[in-house]
Amino acid sequence: MMRAFEYVRATDTARAVEMVTADPNTSYLAGGTTQLDLMKDGVLAPERLVDITHLPLRGVTGGRGALRVGALTTMEELAADTTVVERIPFVRDALLLGASTQLRNMATIAGNLLQRTRCRYFRDPAVAACNKRERGSGCAAMTGTARMHAILGTSPHCIALHASDVAVPLVALDAILRVQGRDGARGVPLTRFYLTPGDTPDVENLLRHGELITAVEIPLPALGTRSGYLKVRDRVSYEFALTSAAAALLIEDGIIVEARVGLGGVGTVPWRAREAEEILIGAPATMEVFRQSAERALEGARTISGTAFKVELAKRTLVRILRTVSGVVA
Ligand SMILES: Cc1cc2nc3c(=O)[nH]c(=O)nc-3n(C[C@H](O)[C@H](O)[C@H](O)COP(=O)(O)OP(=O)(O)OC[C@H]3O[C@@H](n4cnc5c(N)ncnc54)[C@H](O)[C@@H]3O)c2cc1C
Numbered sequence: 216m217m218r219a220f221e222y223v224r225a226t227d228t229a230r231a232v233e234m235v236t237a238d239p240n241t242s243y244l245a246g247g248t249t250q251l252d253l254m255k256d257g258v259l260a261p262e263r264l265v266d267i268t269h270l271p272l273r274g275v276t277g278g279r280g281a282l283r284v285g286a287l288t289t290m291e292e293l294a295a296d297t298t299v300v301e302r303i304p305f306v307r308d309a310l311l312l313g314a315s316t317q318l319r320n321m322a323t324i325a326g327n328l329l330q331r332t333r334c335r336y337f338r339d340p341a342v343a344a345c346n347k348r349e350r351g352s353g354c355a356a357m358t359g360t361a362r363m364h365a366i367l368g369t370s371p372h373c374i375a376l377h378a379s380d381v382a383v384p385l386v387a388l389d390a391i392l393r394v395q396g397r398d399g400a401r402g403v404p405l406t407r408f409y410l411t412p413g414d415t416p417d418v419e420n421l422l423r424h425g426e427l428i429t430a431v432e433i434p435l436p437a438l439g440t441r442s443g444y445l446k447v448r449d450r451v452s453y454e455f456a457l458t459s460a461a462a463a464l465l466i467e468d469g470i471i472v473e474a475r476v477g478l479g480g481v482g483t484v485p486w487r488a489r490e491a492e493e494i495l496i497g498a499p500a501t502m503e504v505f506r507q508s509a510e511r512a513l514e515g516a517r518t519i520s521g522t523a524f525k526v527e528l529a530k531r532t533l534v535r536i537l538r539t540v541s542g543v544v545a
């Protein structure tokens with residue numbers, strides 16, 4: 216059952232920030248594909264929604280060193296951008312392998328990065344034990360069915376997965392969020408934005424109540440960098456990742472000069488695989504090196520019975536995308 220709420224359409228950014236900041240029971244509404252689902256499920260119950268879709272925060276600009284993506288740019292619009300297609304195709308692939316065409320036409324890039332976990336217990340208020348919904352109440356996933364859960368960055372209090380696809384190449388690229396608050400603007404690196412659960416799984420990121428994401432800045436990798444995104448899932452479309460891997464490699468004379476690696480489907484936050492990058496950079500582009508980097512990337516994995524299969528699957532996913540991007544023949 217959905218509870219009644221007030222709907223306000225914002226036409227001024229500062230006014231929108233003021234309205235949400237001033238009231239803990241007011242939230243932003245962008246495409247609504249996450250927000251409204253959670254309200255229908257009874258997980259969220261704001262008293263007022265401030266619709267931001269008419270604010271001038273849409274479109275992609277820049278193009279040499281970095282792209283600036285307005286927060287309200289839809290997933291489909293970003294995937295179709297020429298610079299994205301030419302310079303960072305793994306961002307396009309991650310976008311187009313997510314959700315469905317209808318959803319991608321509604322869903323905004325900021326909303327995507329702020330989507331909540333798909334943990335079934337979080338989304339079912341009839342289940343009492345969920346530390347993310349109510350701190351200290353317990354974690355039903357630990358003893359229940361937990362296949363679509365995390366194996367990296369977990370804590371004894373929560374193993375919920377971050378489900379965004381596009382966040383995976385974006386953490387690999389060191390994207391920066393531009394955030395507008397009542398007292399001014401700031402930039403937050405996406406690699407630091409998300410918080411692993413620790414003993415406060417309900418606190419998911421560094422955004423303060425009322426702060427508005429206005430844009431995402433994406434630094435472009437060096438010319439000649441090749442990239443790819445591989446998503447492994449139970450069915451071929453309209454499904455979240457079991458595991459995924461994003462890789463961007465610059466290879467000169469058979470040696471990997473630059474490497475950026477992100478993993479999805481495994482982390483409580485979109486996972487930057489720096490240990491894998493350390494193995495890759497300066498090494499020859501060979502299957503042996505790719506396997507070593509995958510071993511290192513998953514070294515810290517912690518599993519329960521339902522998620523144990525993900526360790527090997529994630530390694531194979533990473534090796535496969537490294538092989539595809541590099542063109543190395545096994
Ligand atoms: C059936 C289904 C399948 C999906 N499959 C995938 C998938 O395979 N891969 C994937 O990555 N995603 C998937 N998604 C998630 C989807 O991409 C997100 O729901 C969507 O991107 C959210 O964007 P939105 O504009 O609709 O956000 P909303 O639902 O409007 O907002 C989401 C949250 O972000 C807040 N918010 C929105 N914009 C801002 C802003 N600018 N500043 C501050 N706060 C803001 C809202 O208050 C809300 O809390 C799926 C969703 C559904 C429903």
Ligand code: SF4
Nearest residue numbers: 334345346354373374
């Ligand atoms: S894994 Fe996290 S979100 Fe899921 S039930 Fe446990 S505490 Fe809640």
